[in-house]
Amino acid sequence: MTAIAACLTGCAHIPAASPQTPGQPTACVAGPPIDLQRYMGKWFVIAETPYLGDNDYVGSYDEWTLRADGQITDDYRGRRHSFDQPVTGSHFxxxxxxxxxNTTWRVGLIWPFEVRxxxxYVDPEYHHTIRCMVDSNMVWVLSRSPTMDEETYLDLIARLAGMGFNVQRIRQVPQDAGQTSPAGSE
Structure with missing residues (x-):
């Protein structure tokens, strides 16, 4: 994920994932079980809560591949600052x-650091998904397509607000050079 890539560049102080402290509220609650095979593939980052160095990425996406050992290759790619920059990324x-x-993943950053x-949420057609960190600090709105209509985008943001996320922190991620925002509005 985008924010996880940022952790590699400046957040090595994140402790290994630990169980949630009892009584500690979180907006990040798992949805219904997912079909892992169907969930694999390319997901464009439509919006996110930026963290450290990932707030200047454009055209970013995640690509997940189920491996024979049952683990998941998690590749994040994007362009830093502008669309005329080369695609760079991270491998997790x-x-x-x-x-x-299948709703909760432990993602290895740099051994022994990992995040959950x-x-x-994932829609029934597996076109849109919402992912978050267990501590609710970061959230991602992802789509199989690099574009998302405004109604769908606003529905997903409303869903996040209903879950208790601070939607004021969410930033839309342009997916092409002519795009001012993924939903087509500012």
Whole structure:
């Protein structure tokens, strides 16, 4: 994920994932179980809560590939600052947390550091998804397409607000040089 890539460049102080402290509220709650095979593939970052160095990426996307060992190759790619820059990115390996219906992944940053990323929502057609960090600090709105109509975008943002996320922190990520915002509005 975008923010995870930023962790590699300036956030090595993140501790290894640990269980949620009892009584600590979080907006990041897993949705229904997901079909992992169907969930694999390319997902464009439509919006996110930027973290450190990822707030200047454009055209960013994640690509997930299920490996023979059951782990997931998690490749993040994007262009830093502008569309005329080369595509760069990061490579991670994720492991599905057992008993979560494939919704929670432990994503390795640099050994021994990892984060837990949760799928909070995926639409029935697997065209749009919302993912978040267990601590609710970061959230991503992703789409199979680099564009998203305004109604869908606003529905997903409303869903996030209903879950308790601070939607004022969310930034739209342009997916092409002519795009001012993924939903077509500022």
């Amino acid at each position: 390996v994720a492991k599905v947390v057992g008993g979560t219906g 990323v949760v799928t909070a």
